[in-house]
């Protein structure tokens with residue numbers, strides 16, 4: 417689905433990583449770990465095509481990203497759901513409307529739209545918060561809302577950057593459970609996290625591959641897990 421072969425990325429003249437090879441097979445569950453500043457978010461941004469590699473070969477859904485036309489990039493991105501490290505919402509707009517935005521923007525059918533939204537809000541346990549404004553939500557509610565928004569377009573791949581960064585352990589497990597459910601439905605999952613306990617909890621439920629980025633290289637994680 418997403419394949420990087422000997423990919424490098426530099427911000428200006430500062431090389432962040434090189435020779436990164438990563439193949440995300442359909443239905444796989446990957447964790448990306450590594451020290452702060454090692455390039456986890458940057459690598460995820462490559463995967464969802466917010467950034468383009470500075471060297472190497474990368475394809476998404478079988479298409480070479482470097483030769484993709486701009487509208488093709490936009491279309492391809494819709495097949496990937498993203499939970500960003502800092503989840504942003506429109507503060508003046510009730511939660512349900514915030515979550516429906518991707519559907520509204522894409523012009524999806526109105527009836528399907530409402531059913532899908534209700535079901536999704538129930539799935540993340542936020543049905544009773546539909547009319548709440550984002551500033552009224554707790555950290556855990558925001559993270560669940562961000563997850564719901566990321567999957568509302570029914571993407572094939574979910575990429576989550578520290579989705580449990582600001583919540584307690586109980587909520588981390590709840591969020592993990594939702595992502596495990598998505599994986600069991602066949603979605604490809606990639607999560608960047610510092611939390612080795614979260615990775616251990618996932619390993620007890622699904623088959624996961626753990627990668628570690630450090631010193632500019634990506635490797636399979638070692639025995640610490």
Ligand SMILES: Nc1ncnc2c1ncn2[C@@H]1O[C@H](COP(=O)(O)OP(=O)(O)OP(=O)(O)O)[C@@H](O)[C@H]1O
Nearest residue numbers: 427428432450451452453454455456457458459501
């Ligand atoms: N837009 C940018 N311009 C220049 N340097 C950047 C930019 N974005 C990130 N960096 C630098 O690239 C390095 C990697 O950042 P990145 O956010 O990918 O790391 P990370 O592993 O996700 O970190 P953390 O775990 O703290 O979120 C850092 O040194 C960061 O300062």
